[in-house]
Amino acid sequence: MNRLKDATSPYLLQHADNPVHWYQWGDDAFAEARRRDVPLLISVGYSACHWCHVMAHESFEDPGTARMMNELFVNVKVDREERPDVDAVYMNATTAMTGQGGWPMTVFATPEGHPFYTGTYFPRQRFQQLLTGVAQAWTRQRDEVLAQGTKVVEALSQGSDLPRGASPTPEVLERAVEDLSRTFDPARGGFGGAPKFPPSMVLSFLLRHGTPRALSMAEKTLDAMARGGMYDQIGGGFARYSVDAGWVVPHFEKMLYDNALLMRVYAHWWRASGSPLAKRVAIETAEWLLREMSTQEGGFASALDADSEGEEGRFYVWTPAGLREALGDEHGAWAASVFSVTEEGTFEHGTSVLQLLSDPVDQAVLTDVRRDLLKARSARVRPGRDDKVVAAWNGLAIAAMAEVGALFDRRDLVGAARSAAELLVRVHLDGSRLARTSRDGRVGANAGVLEDYADVAEGLLALYGVTGESRWFDRAGDLLDTVLDRFPDGRGGFYDTADDGERLFQRPQDPTDGATPSGQFAAAGALLSYGALTGSSRHREAAEAALGTVTTLADRHARFAGWGLAVAEAALAGPVEVAITGALDDPRTIALHRTALMAGTPGTVIALGDGGVPLMEGRGLVGGRPAAYVCRHFTCRAPVTTPADLAKELRAAPAS
Template structure:
């Protein structure tokens, strides 16, 4: 066992038995490289990464390759999910040097951490030649190697900035819709070609924008994904991406962040349309989160692996013979037709990924078949689970579960959101500062980055809007105070790491969305909501300044500004503020609350409960009846006491 046996990251623990003398990221590794006068080899990946497993089996478990690594380098293994800052700066270097990125990421750096050569997955023979070549260059051409590292760092120092501006207007969001329409796949949904990733933040923007064209693109994509192989037709939940343009064959890993974001979008689609498909997918995805991703402490695990029994997708795929074995001949044929399972197969070795191109006439039989197949599948060897709790992704899950539970009338989902928030409050948050990860109820040592603060604040504010429990509003406010104190870049944006965080060769800062909302756009959304509840001009101004960069992205790169555009829609709508005054246990209060939730325009904030939030101050029942006040920037219309009046007010153009 190497040094990683003491790690808390499941990904690092996967490598604890390698013959490679791995170090965790930290000063010990840098000091050892200086002492030995050798380069660093920094290997970055994550537990659910298929090609990370392949490179591990081919190279890191091979004694000969390990010997070359140990003799010539100090080797550092990094879990990108624990250290997104380290991942970000080295990914910038990798893409700058090679034109592409991905994981596993392999970076050679000076003992000071400056990268001079990088790549992603290397087959063993190629990797061994590379190790020999870098060792030779370090021994015979040291000055050139060090100079290359300095040049890379200097070049990266001048990149990544985008022009800021004022809060974008309607013309910017309209330009974004036109840009998205230019890459929209009218036949199969989604944007661009293969591989296709679920465009969660873009879909939220399109639903909020609400024009016929925006709604058409959103609904077509949501339906195509829900009926495709990227969605687990038996157990619910979405895989990371589709390897093809038609959503048929996924890359089978399942990530918490994808499912949290998509759960919220499908719930919002149901709210806007009443679609039975949207409701079913929201219910099933929420059920999957609680059944397969919840930890004993009440948080949510990071990911499920793509592989089981050494094969990608083995847990999920079926043959016609396997269907007949479980269901019998007649029902097996029904299942094969419904789910697109053929003798030729859509995946490997004659297996097929289950899809549901259309609902069959016999819905009851479909439900029975799904239940039986899910029970049978439970007897297979399950993919591994990365059970560390990441603060940011749990924040996304809290928001999704709280809102879905409230919209669909499922209190147990709200309870799950509350429990996850309690775990973050107990384990991750102290004095307004946030730790990024925990495992088994014990916090890790990695400081929270901007997305952690922003996404947790977003989740806590959503939870407050559903429960009226003011402590979540207060916790969010403390986190956002830290954002404003520690993360600003002085030009209206934010760095991804705090000003008192670890110094890397570059301070990471990326305003664009990736698989999750960028830290900057997530911060803008949480700041805007908090300002609407608190009346704080400081928070409102910071949110608007952070959104200024959206203008530079909207008309050519809207796919990378989805959350910024969604928050912009909320800002342009007000956002609308709804204060509901009345006894919490009064059914009339609950009816007003539900009306507000169901009719809410984009980004609406809802205040209720027993005070503690400025939006509630001075607003109470009217003639003894619970009342709802619809406001913008604390200027309110006349109070309403019936759900019908509140719904009408929220759905009029003047209110939304």
């Protein structure tokens, strides 16, 4: 029987009607494989994955293929977003055995879970041949198969521990900029060739580094991404990546984590430059999150599919005729010119992805056209939505929503950040332990991993800095205590799973960034901020130790250490600590707070509000007026009471 009907994962539920006798990951599947003396077939994917859908339609929905799978294997379906630990260890095996990875990931493993043959997408005929071949090898060459599984496990168990140096120096960070410049695309922005993924963490570092070369790379990339087809020019929000080097044609799935990270980066670009484009993109992305990704319980959904009506991108693309039908002949022709929609098309079947390569003179017409196209598009069949709430990605969204709301005076965005935080505390948090996912307000069974604890702590600290509500600071402290107690590797870094978590054949640990900040670098950032607000040497020292791998990566692999480099910039800047006293509804307090939020110093932390935060202790009003104290390592300069004087103090804040 298919055992996916009670799953909380929308991805697993997509397979609940397959004729395959799927198991969820767990002891039952392993026990059944041992009882039947057959291998496991582990299929790993996620709901917005285009090729996962293709393999499902071709093979998992096919009765003949399903019959072979059921007779020869115990079949396990895994949502990589629910179980990043399972995904990580088998992806390590897949890349080690085949030289490449991706999803869907197909793994054949012993009843002990040891992988012995791996791959990704297989067309139906090739997959059927593979099923027969693996089953025959299991029956006729069992010793060789078991030996292969043991060999893989032993090799992966040795790990690939990166050498760790001291916390990065300014020279290390400048070498990282040099390394990034070697792969920078000066014509089109971004790094390397096709496909191009949004380098969110690297951009955060470059904006914080702030030298002319760093800012030039960041601004070229941010401008190109915002004008190309990877950005939804009428609805807001970014697709997962561009299949070409020029940001023209995206892979159309939209992920929460990308948009949370990019929203925050564009807001920081606006703060540094005043760019109208940066402001527009940050706000539009936030509004897209509210409109299309909010869940009824107050959180944010994980993803939108790339496909609708069986075709990738169908919801998003246009033809000149389609524009004329939606807008009339005059505005339709204007829109085709402005958005680079041609008869030949930039995508498939003569369709085009909308681009906005330059700003038209008539902005009022652009506003009307975008509104009308969004209304017309809303009548199309929408891509599917994965509405599970992932703790880590909601943590990223909380930080972004809080900061964008504060910087652009959008209380609704701050309110959305608060609602998501309340959901995580109410549903995901049990004491100081965090669950990875929930859906419809029902918590999932899977334990949080390092990135969940770190990113949620980061989000709660950012929310505290915007609202002054110390309950978020307190919860962040609880999460970070768990990080320090349960995740250390004994060498200054962190494992990705807790010491009391499920035992896999390898305990996953990857200190490098992927599509999201690595758990280790995310933990370093949250620990550094918390240490700055509390004066805790334990948190500060743990953050600095976790940044040791940044020094190793900076010279040759800086693209995979962007978040660590950004955190290192904050550590070198102090980070600067700002304590603001005064009633939160006092316009003078609000003005001081606004000035602190606009500070461009990397990693600036802000304390204010209802007390309970050590940085606030002993920082009183001055002459009965609200005041701001600019500090570093808990040593403060003289308090100031005007925004102008605070801005001057922030510019003069000492650096190492």
